[in-house]
Amino acid sequence: MYRHEWKMRVSYADTDRMGYMYYGNYPKFYEVARVEALRNVGISYKELEDSGVILPVGDLKVKYIKPAYYDDQLKVVTIIDKVPGVKFHFRYEIYNDKEELINIGETTLVFVDLKTGKPCRPPHHIEEIFQSVITE
Amino acid sequence: MYRHEWKMRVSYADTDRMGYMYYGNYPKFYEVARVEALRNVGISYKELEDSGVILPVGDLKVKYIKPAYYDDQLKVVTIIDKVPGVKFHFRYEIYNDKEELINIGETTLVFVDLKTGKPCRPPHHIEEIFQSVITE
């Protein structure tokens, strides 16, 4: 299991009329945390795309346990349980300042070859990285 | 079953670098479609909140089947299968111009009494409306 933490603050832009972080902004938090989790093991999502492989999201699940509030400094934990194949699965746990688990998420991304538009295996170095990172 | 259709166009703001509608913008489309589905049976979400009942989202599921592109006029179908109790469940189907189903979503909202902060039954008129609308 690979586990990575990233701190993100709830901005005014993220809030809604209820005073909560808007429910539709969590996927953005997942995206940022996921990209940083990859960067942390030497994978640049940008370079991946520039090399001709994109990673669109196939499905998303979110469980809202407690609200996040304006200016909260959230800890977003990204968890990768399995070496990616054609599909790349991520889980997320979000904790507030009091270390309460307030939100759980999941996304499945799919490696897609830009040229063919078809799902494909991940680049070799990505498989290798996660083979070593996950079994550590 | 209550079924309501709403047309929404993908703006430039909604797009991302891949040329797709960003995966995190679908929940906003669901929100707008859901509010219009309620308005269509005489329920103002705003008045509901002003009367002291809020409806935070408890969970969300999204299945991304095909991308939505800039300027696409999407048809967002909101489906309510069950008279709301403490929980209010919505399904969404999004179709593109070619009538292809490109996205499926689900949200469960929870009626919460603003004063107590606790889950509560929906206001009586809302139960009544859906008792008549769903069994039609």
Next chain:
Amino acid sequence: MYRHEWKMRVSYADTDRMGYMYYGNYPKFYEVARVEALRNVGISYKELEDSGVILPVGDLKVKYIKPAYYDDQLKVVTIIDKVPGVKFHFRYEIYNDKEELINIGETTLVFVDLKTGKPCRPPHHIEEIFQSVITE
């Protein structure tokens, strides 16, 4: 002068903790209104881009007069005073349900040739359209 009106509703996603439409969401409203103003005279912004001409924004001004609130149905008026050259100037006036002017905006867009990356004249048919529309 060419003047076009477009109705847009403030969604929950657009609101902030103050209960207002977030100040950073007005440019998105301008974008949508601007694209519809062009569509109304037969210009598809999407086709324009697909033909190799993009229109990045060069500057933006916003004056916030009164707040917009959740669920307000706003009237966004797009005004074009001058036939576009390399620069394309738009003004916006936003009115609430009570016909109060609540927001004024301006954007200057620049025609850019995708191939050269340099500013360019607008496609001929766009100049022609605005020559006839504005002097009407």
Next chain:
Amino acid sequence: MYRHEWKMRVSYADTDRMGYMYYGNYPKFYEVARVEALRNVGISYKELEDSGVILPVGDLKVKYIKPAYYDDQLKVVTIIDKVPGVKFHFRYEIYNDKEELINIGETTLVFVDLKTGKPCRPPHHIEEIFQSVITE
């Protein structure tokens, strides 16, 4: 003059179909940078609001010089030239990784007393802080 720097990365959510950061996302970057500039001198924007004073934005200007791209780590410089009175003026300069100035912004915020809904003087401690910080 008070000058504060804050690093912010362009997320996928921030990008648009052109591959640029969407023009409407800069105000959000200004907001985050502004709040951090205040935090840096001991002012919590959240506490300010909780004490009954809000700071809605009265006007905004943006000059887009060069695009920001996906994954760029931007340096957002917030500049306060003048001790705030009823109005609080901020300037912003955004630099990319190559230290190129790519964007300039300005916002004028207004102190408003939540109870009366009217513009008001800033809380005394805020005036004091900026009297010392700016004349340093």
